[in-house]
Amino acid sequence: MKTQDSIPTSKVARATQFLKTGAKIGGNYLKYNVKKIIDPTTTREELHQDNATDVYESLSELKGSALKVAQMLSMDRSVLPRAYVDKFQMSQYSAPPLSGPLVVKTFRNFFGKAPHELFDQFDINAANAASIGQVHQAFKNGKKLAVKVQYPGVADSISSDLKMVKPMAVTLFGLNEKDVERYTEEVETKLLEETDYDLELRRSVEISEACKHIDGLIFPKYYPNLSAKRVLTMDWLDGFHLKDFLQTNPSQEVRNRIGQLLWDFYDHQVHSLRQVHADPHPGNFLMRADGTMGVIDFGCVKVIPDYFYDNYFTLINPDTLDDDPLIEKIFYNLEFLVKEDKPSEKALFKDLFKQMIVMLGKPFAVDEFDFGDHTYFDSVYAFADELAKVEEIRNSKVARGSKDGLYINRTYFGLYSMLNELGAKVKTTRPDWLRSKKEMELMS
Template sequence: MKIQTSVPTGKVARASQFMKAGVKVGGNYIKHYSKKLLDPNLSRDELHKDNAADIYDALSELKGSALKMAQMLSMDRGLLPIAYSDKFTMAQYSAPPLSGPLVVKTFKTYFGKTPSQLFDSFTIEAVNAASIGQVHQAYKDGKKLAVKVQYPGVADAVSSDLKIAKPLAVRLLKLNERDIDRYMGEVESKLLEETDYDLELKRSIEISEACAHIPGLVFPKYYPELSSKRILTMDWLEGMHLKEFMKTNPSQEVRNLIGQALWDFYDFQIHTLRQVHADPHPGNFLMRADGTMGVIDFGCVKVIPDFYYDNYFRLVNPDTLEDAVLTEEIFENLEFLTDADSPKERKFFSDLFIDMTRMLAEPFAVESFDFGDDSYFSRVYAFAEGLANVQELKNSKVARGSQDGLYVNRTYYGLYAMLNELKANVVTTKPEWLRSAKLVV
């Protein structure tokens, strides 16, 4: 694997990487249209593959928020062509690692000691390298440890990276610039939190202790004395990431056990703790043949405000949609509808969001749900693709939806996607007040 000896940290150096990616993308388009003159039936598959490779290469050298955005996009299978989502998936756990001297330098900065002075043994080569940091294996007092080391400069570059990346996102992904601006503050605050390992240590201990009673889940012990603002040390957990695990052909029973643990984990966090591990991508879970699963990385945690929680989950109960007045009130509270909407716009957007809510809440409308049902996900992805072409949304004078919904929706999207890949059938536990009156126990 390619080893990275430095990370661009200055604004100019990082901006140059984004510009380099933009130039390469432009060149790929020129190459594509030149070929298309000779072959009018040429598909865009090669173009997407070339663009994905060039953009990923640029972002992987930048690390931090730039690579984190690629990781987030890899989860949104309906948003990007498959060439992009496949390539960007590498950001979840296999980005190019930093060289040994940079790792040692980070330890000296925050501990005044080298890794070999802190641990009985320390593997200088990274075992995994993702967007914000990379993981090393170590031993101390007979315990096998995972030591996460943050890439240098990523915390300081979050705000500037987001501003620089915005034009690329608008051009490449055809995203609405107004929508990007609306949610930029939420994304920026979460990315800044992810670079604060002191905060992650605190949240990791609190949430893992609170969720320790959930069957099938395994959490590491964390070591504050071996952790700092940029280094985090915990027990080493054995297990496989989702794709690797599925290659072992686990039984339906084992897949259901893991799927149930995943569902119960999120159900308890959201409805009891009112804060949630909002980064449900496969790189954060380690699955085992006995049906248990390790949970790691509490860097991205969304605290759910009571007002948003009360309104959002009232919609999840399918009985709510039968009450037109209540539904319209909730849509206003969640900022799907605004005072500036004409009667025609209110009717259009109400119907649109009712259809979307009914579809995404289907797992809550039954006692158990087969997430292996690809027909359900085909409908969801087709609906999402259709939304991208709705002119009324494109031309709307306001962005639709509360900022708080960004990470809550992302959480459920990631959870659903993992359960689908597991082909798990789970009991969709929920608070009693979210149950439809039509459900028979």
């Protein structure tokens, strides 16, 4: 794989890269419009493909928060055209890696030594590379290790990068400016946490310990003496990322087993720990033929505030939808509705959010759910397409939904998406208070 010898770190250099990308996108639109005049049957697919390639190549060179936002957007197939989703998914573990000299420089900055002086063996070529850092294989005292090295300048460029990403997201992807603004505020906070490997080390140990009782989940051991603010060392875990795993043609039983592990992992974090591994993309899970699964990368952890947890999950209980005063109160608490809404807007958004809750809450309404049911996901994407056409939503100047919901929604979208790709049937365990009174009576 081609390596990268330098990363633009100054604001001017990074802004210049964004401007170059903007110029390429403008050229792609010009090319598309000319083709459309010559051949009216020309579709926007080629335009999306060209733009997706140019945007991804640019963000890959910049690394950091810009590439991370692309990765996050790729997890929600209802937001972006397929060309962007396919391209941006590469940022999960296939971004161009840094060259050896930059890796050595990082080690000297934090340890005063080159990596080969710290480890018995250290592969200077990255095993995989993502948005914030890349992973190298190493050995020490007979142990096989994974060493995550953060890209230079990532932490310092987060705020300025997001300011530059915002207009691109609004114009290129047609996203609501107010929503993007609120989104980037929460993203900035989380990205600053993700670049702090000292914090990730503490969270990794804490959550791994709290989830070790889930039979079949494998967590690495972490090594503080070989870690620093921009370097994190842990045991090497073997396994396949989701797409590679599916190419081994696993049995339905094994898919179900891994799907159940994913569900149980998130169920325990959300409802027992009230904090969650909020980066559920395939690059963070290593699946094995025996139905076990390794879990890595606790850089992005969302602590769930009590007010949000109580309101958000009350909506999952089917009884709530029959209690109009309660659901209206929750919609205001979660900022789905705002006091400035006109009666017509209130009625519209209340109805739309109720439909959304019923649809996205379906897995919670049964004891076992078939995530391989493509008709369910087709209906979710169709609903998202319909929402995009609602004029009141497109023209709304209000960003709806609590900012605390951004990473929780992202977590469930990512979880649902992986379970769908696995085609897994899962026992959707949940706390009893999320069940309807009728369901509880049948269970008693």
